[in-house]
Amino acid sequence: MSALTPDTPMKRVAVVGAGPAGLYAAEELVRQDRHRIHVDVLDRLPAPYGLVRYGVAPDHPRIKSITGSLRRILDHPRVRFLGAVALGADVTRQDLLDHYDAVVYAAGAAADRRLEVPGEDLPGSCSATAFVSWYSGHPDAPAPLPLDTERVAVVGAGNVALDLARVLTRPVADLERTDMPEPVLDALRASAVREVVVLARRGPWHARFTPKELRELVGLDGVDLVVDPRQLVPLEGLEPDRTAQTNLRILTEAAQRAPTGAPRRVELRFCARPLRLLGTDRVTGLEIERTTERPGATITGAGERETLTVGAVVRAVGYRGAPLDTVPFDPARGVVPNDKGRVLDADGALCPGEYVTGWLKRGPSGVVGTNKLDSAETVALLLDDLDERRPRRHPDLAGVLDRRGVRPIGLEGWSRIDTAERELGATRGRERTKIADWPTLLRLGKGPHPAREEPEELPWPS
Structure with missing residues (x-):
């Protein structure tokens, strides 16, 4: 039986990458009953789902249908999607370490x-x-x-x-x-x-x-x-x-x-x-x-x-992984050096509070479901480490983003993009037609500009 109560301190974990590996890690984090955890899922793109959206062949709809289960993870009340937020450009590795109890890198293998x-x-x-x-x-x-x-x-x-x-x-x-x-x-x-x-x-x-x-x-x-x-x-x-x-x-x-x-x-x-x-x-x-x-x-x-x-x-x-900001990286293998998911520095020492999963952890191998097992392994180690770590209060990343003028695309923004694509597809007798240009994606995702109307408020949990 869970020992968690409403008074149990909330811990924060950042997951970098909204593809299957990152979302499966988020699911593992919020469904366990050892810690109360809020998860921020950051992605530099306005849309989630990673290679399921941008790598699976369009004429393979059965595989792409997995987005339904991935969306349910994003709908969890303790998961927050922060789209159009790029590690290295909008936030740094140190920002994440300063604002979260743990960071999971799940950015896939975007290079060739x-x-x-x-x-x-x-x-x-x-x-x-x-x-x-x-x-x-x-x-x-x-x-x-x-x-x-x-x-x-x-x-x-x-x-x-x-x-x-x-x-x-x-x-x-x-x-x-x-x-x-x-x-x-x-x-x-x-x-x-x-x-x-x-x-x-x-x-x-x-x-x-x-x-x-x-x-x-x-x-x-x-x-x-x-x-x-x-x-x-x-x-x-x-x-x-x-x-x-x-x-x-x-x-x-x-x-x-x-x-x-x-x-x-x-x-x-x-x-x-x-x-x-x-x-x-x-x-x-x-x-x-x-x-x-x-x-x-x-x-x-x-x-x-x-x-x-x-x-x-x-x-x-x-495919091969690409470096992320100042996160340790092995250019020969194209992965973040790790011990079963715990990030290692150039000397082989553990980087406290940093973890990796998916292709960035093991290289480009396996199928979509492989990431589920991989993420479970990484999250199990993360939870063990949280057991040993003294709780501390972290400021919300919202303050950093606000000061830098970064307006993340939340789940409501992604829903607007999703709706627009479905409506565009309906005009052509299709389930969906993808929108592929940045200006339209950002306009739909971010909604009305604050200078013209009240900005959309993202749910920044307390």
């Missing part, structure tokens, strides 16, 4: 890994991070490359690579039912792309995409999937796991199908690595090399080279 080959920075080359953010309606993401070329190369062997191939070749009529912003749909309607070549450095037995994603690509109307059956023979001495065996069966069936002459096609090429991007003012080609591998050994170049004529290259070789 590079190919590290010549020509990678040519116009017409971009990261999957940028491309996915654009078609998902992220306000920071302009169109990352022109779609005025017939052939595009995607480098990668995960679900994101297949998402990119599917979005670039899928009939736009299918995408018109999603929440894609209208400018994105306009660009896809005008797209000249007719072929996407997906390149994987290793064989299909090492591919990281799931059978579900692969089947979806195989079943696209108006798209031929091309696979060379000679690439599907497993390495001698290799025992593919169950997922790899399923993928190999699906790929073998696809390889046996004769091309239908569909207007668009996707080619999956395995054991091929990029050597350099070609072009002067923009990408005009990609030089690749066939690779060989042995079980348990690294891949090596086979010396057989080929130049693909492509007008764009998208790298989908993984």
Whole structure:
């Protein structure tokens, strides 16, 4: 039975990041009965939900439906959403340590890994991070490359690579039912792309995409999937796991199908690595090399080279975390150094009151549900530490934000954005159409300006 009473001192915890990892951490903090805790969830964006909103493919509504349960976390009376508040620009790490009993960093992995080959920075080359953010309606993401070329190369062997191939070749009529912003749909309607070549450095037995994603690509109307059956023979001495065996069966069936002459096609090429991007003012080609591998050994170049004529290259070789203000950071791994969620400094010593969860803790791995277990582990340690820490009264962060002229977007503001997107979608026969420009998001989220009307009051708990 809980020993908490209305007189139990309230403790404050800041969670930086309103994606699944951060919101699951908030849920763990307010549902436990060891401490009375109020949670402020800060995010630099006006909208919550992180990669569920800005990273899940728009034509995967089942995964995106998790926002309903995430919204219920934000609705908790001891959880407060502070959108459009950026760590490092609007508040500092020290501000958070001064105003909260504990801080949980859950800002995800917003950066991308590079190919590290010549020509990678040519116009017409971009990261999957940028491309996915654009078609998902992220306000920071302009169109990352022109779609005025017939052939595009995607480098990668995960679900994101297949998402990119599917979005670039899928009939736009299918995408018109999603929440894609209208400018994105306009660009896809005008797209000249007719072929996407997906390149994987290793064989299909090492591919990281799931059978579900692969089947979806195989079943696209108006798209031929091309696979060379000679690439599907497993390495001698290799025992593919169950997922790899399923993928190999699906790929073998696809390889046996004769091309239908569909207007668009996707080619999956395995054991091929990029050597350099070609072009002067923009990408005009990609030089690749066939690779060989042995079980348990690294891949090596086979010396057989080929130049693909492509007008764009998208790298989908993984995400990585980015530094947050002065928070300790391991640039080699792209994570905040930690011991099961407790933040460590450069010397390996604990940083009291600081914690990390999600991709910023473990790297970009797992599915959305993995973050729930991860956050539970971090919060359990946080609560143990609170047991040992003497309670102290903290001033509310509201004073700092007010003095700096920062007007956070609260839950009411996000609800206005949400309503506006649903109303915009209804005019097009869709459930939602995302709003992707900063001025409109801020205008809707912050409401009337104080100079014209009474400002909206955020519920600053006592």
